Amino acid sequence: MGDRGGAGGSRRRRTGSRPSSQSGGGPAAAEEEVRAAAPGATGRPPTRTRAAAPTCHRLQDSLFSSDSGFNNYRGILNWCVVMLILSNARLFLENLIKYGILVDPIQVVSLFLKDPYSWPALCLVIGELGAKEALGTVLPPSQGALTEQAGLLLHVLNLATILCFPAAVALLLESITPVGSVLALMVYTILFLKLFSYRDVNLWCRERRARAKPGLTAPRLPVAPAGKKANGGTAQRMVSYPDNLTYRDLYYFLFAPTLCYELNFPRSPRIRKRFLLRRLLEMLFLTQLQVGLIQQWMVPTIQNSMKPFKDMDYSRIIERLLKLAVPNHLIWLIFFYWFFHSCMNAVAELMQFGDREFYRDWWNSESVTYFWQNWNIPVHKWCLRHFYKPMLRRGSSKWVARTGVFFASAFFHEYLVSIPLHMFRLWAFTGMMAQIPLAWIVSRFFQGNYGNAAVWLTLIIGQPVAVLMYVHDYYVLHYEAPVVGA
Ligand SMILES: CC(C)(COP(=O)(O)OP(=O)(O)OC[C@H]1O[C@@H](n2cnc3c(N)ncnc32)[C@H](O)[C@@H]1OP(=O)(O)O)[C@@H](O)C(=O)NCCC(=O)NCCS
Numbered sequence: 319m320g321d322r323g324g325a326g327g328s329r330r331r332r333t334g335s336r337p338s339s340q341s342g343g344g345p346a347a348a349e350e351e352v353r354a355a356a357p358g359a360t361g362r363p364p365t366r367t368r369a370a371a372p373t374c375h376r377l378q379d380s381l382f383s384s385d386s387g388f389n390n391y392r393g394i395l396n397w398c399v400v401m402l403i404l405s406n407a408r409l410f411l412e413n414l415i416k417y418g419i420l421v422d423p424i425q426v427v428s429l430f431l432k433d434p435y436s437w438p439a440l441c442l443v444i445g446e447l448g449a450k451e452a453l454g455t456v457l458p459p460s461q462g463a464l465t466e467q468a469g470l471l472l473h474v475l476n477l478a479t480i481l482c483f484p485a486a487v488a489l490l491l492e493s494i495t496p497v498g499s500v501l502a503l504m505v506y507t508i509l510f511l512k513l514f515s516y517r518d519v520n521l522w523c524r525e526r527r528a529r530a531k532p533g534l535t536a537p538r539l540p541v542a543p544a545g546k547k548a549n550g551g552t553a554q555r556m557v558s559y560p561d562n563l564t565y566r567d568l569y570y571f572l573f574a575p576t577l578c579y580e581l582n583f584p585r586s587p588r589i590r591k592r593f594l595l596r597r598l599l600e601m602l603f604l605t606q607l608q609v610g611l612i613q614q615w616m617v618p619t620i621q622n623s624m625k626p627f628k629d630m631d632y633s634r635i636i637e638r639l640l641k642l643a644v645p646n647h648l649i650w651l652i653f654f655y656w657f658f659h660s661c662m663n664a665v666a667e668l669m670q671f672g673d674r675e676f677y678r679d680w681w682n683s684e685s686v687t688y689f690w691q692n693w694n695i696p697v698h699k700w701c702l703r704h705f706y707k708p709m710l711r712r713g714s715s716k717w718v719a720r721t722g723v724f725f726a727s728a729f730f731h732e733y734l735v736s737i738p739l740h741m742f743r744l745w746a747f748t749g750m751m752a753q754i755p756l757a758w759i760v761s762r763f764f765q766g767n768y769g770n771a772a773v774w775l776t777l778i779i780g781q782p783v784a785v786l787m788y789v790h791d792y793y794v795l796h797y798e799a800p801v802v803g804a
Contacts, residue, residue, distance in 0.1 A: 409644075417618050421610045429497040438491050439498030442484050443505050453568055456520040466524075473517050480510045481733070488737050499738035507730055511700055512572060515579045518704055523559035523581070556582045574671050575662045577700040584672030597664035604656040608649055615645040620789050627790045642782040650781060658694070684769035686757035686776070701727070724754055735788065741795055745787045749780065 379386035430439065456469065464472070484506045488499040557567070562581045571579050619642045626634035654677070662676040678692035691698055701723045709719040728750035735746045756776060764772040 406644075413615060413618070417614070420614045420618065422613060423606075423609070425613070426609055428495075430495060430501075431498070432495055433493045436493040438487060438494040439502040442487060442502040453563060453565065456517050456563065473513075477510055477513060480506050480513070485733070485737050489740065496738040500734060503734050503737060507734065508577065509572070511577045511697075512579065515577060515700060515704055516568070516571065519579045519581070520559065520563070527559065554582075554585050570669070573665070574669055575665045575676065575696070576671070576673065577696045578703055586667070586670045586672045589667055589670060594664060594667045597660045597667065600660040601656065601664060604652055604660060608652055608656065611645060611649050611652070616642070616649065619645065620786070623786060624790065624793055627786070639779070639782055639786060642786065643778050646782045646785060647778045650777075654693075682770065683773045684764075684766060685761045686753060686773060687761065689773050689777075690753065690757075697727075721754060724750055739788065739792055741791060743788065743791050745784050745791075749784050 381388045431437065456473075484502050488494055488503060494502075559581060567581075570583075574583065576583075619638070623635070623638035623642065625631075626638055658677045663674060665671070666674055676695055678695060680689050680693035683689040683692065705723050705726060706719050709722055710716065714722070728747040731750050732742075732744060732747040736742045736744075760769055760772045760776075
């Protein structure tokens with residue numbers, strides 16, 4: 319009893335020494351008595367006093383006051399999850415009652431093929447494997463009989479062809495579908511970025527060799543430490559320039575889940591079969607889930623958005639936009655996990671590629687800059703290594719270099735959308751370029767949790783705006799034009 323009183327007294331001292339309005343008489347006076355008996359007050363051990371009654375009050379803040387120092391909101395987080403599941407279950411039911419089951423796995427095939435005997439997108443992707451001419455453009459003059467300038471010219475021609483050829487096929491060929499085009503153009507864009515990196519790195523090696531003292535042979539590189547792994551991986555011999563200029567090395571890089579070339583990639587010692595199987599199952603399941611959600615949830619919402627757009631009914635447009643934001647965001651999150659975790663890890667595991675940092679904790683972004691530094695690591699690394707830092711080294715300011723990177727990124731985003739849809743509206747381009755002022759606004763006006771909420775809001779709302787813009791324009795162009803003409 320006396321002990322409890324003593325503990326209460328010491329707690330009171332910790333929370334502050336505000337005068338208690340309760341003191342004066344009755345139970346409070348008894349409490350004072352107990353306080354006086356506390357070890358801190360007298361220096362003696364607390365003594366049991368007859369007058370002391372059980373205390374049930376002490377000086378303390380309510381939990382929601384910031385002064386209370388309370389921060390365990392685990393239950394509230396669980397409540398959010400339960401509410402989220404409940405409200406989405408209602409949406410799910412409403413959707414089923416309204417539209418019936420729209421998921422149709424067979425219909426997915428028609429997204430890739432118009433004509434079962436014509437597979438242009440696949441032919442384009444297979445054609446991409448003939449990228450071996452890149453090797454000729456990086457061979458040192460002694461081996462390839464090419465001067466540095468001639469090599470550069472061939473390299474530029476090669477890269478221009480890689481971008482223009484599939485674009486021309488996608489624009490001119492009737493039998494290619496928009497989805498097939500997107501996939502083919504994506505593969506070619508990846509090839510473009512990889513070959514850009516391949517030549518840069520080999521050029522840096524040549525320059526370093528030229529700077530080294532003539533007559534000095536390259537030092538023998540050590541063997542990578544890998545022998546002592548539990549799974550018994552063999553040691554990996556390190557390669558130095560120009561021994562890396564082989565088809566085997568080039569094709570390993572082309573298939574590896576990275577855009578930045580290195581002569582000696584970190585390698586994992588063995589293929590972990592269970593890990594690989596888990597990633598493959600995730601890939602299968604999440605592909606089905608994404609397709610199902612698009613067919614059942616997104617397509618009807620988009621279709622229902624066309625009329626408000628046509629009537630320019632702004633309140634209904636905003637309502638549609640907010641309705642689309644939920645499935646769009648959910649699908650984007652699933653896509654993130656599917657691509658950056660399942661697919662990239664599956665490929666890396668198969669190729670024993672050791673560096674698995676494909677994403678960082680972008681979900682904690684408190685600024686737009688942090689988001690772009692952490693969400694797509696292969697692209698960010700490429701931008702830094704082959705665009706941003708070279709520009710800074712040539713004397714550009716950070717602002718110019720950053721704008722240059724976002725301009726290039728905006729170009730590729732537009733390239734991947736406009737050409738497959740056969741319409742040039744610059745929504746994707748504008749969306750990427752808008753990241754620069756957006757980054758400034760968010761960092762200027764929002765910090766901490768508010769910054770994090772602002773980043774989430776731009777992700778949740780920004781994407782469906784772009785989706786609706788493209789769908790609306792596509793709809794008007796392909797389904798309304800003849801009616802208007804008639
Ligand atoms: C533009 C972009 C590259 C800027 O990156 P950032 O990390 O904000 O740039 P910073 O100014 O912080 O500098 C980054 C690096 O440059 C280095 N650096 C800065 N000034 C430098 C200078 N004058 N000279 C050389 N290096 C310099 C920094 O040390 C840092 O190096 P580190 O990464 O090894 O630590 C980044 O925002 C980006 O990748 N944007 C595009 C993203 C994109 O389009 N993704 C598509 C996804 S679908």
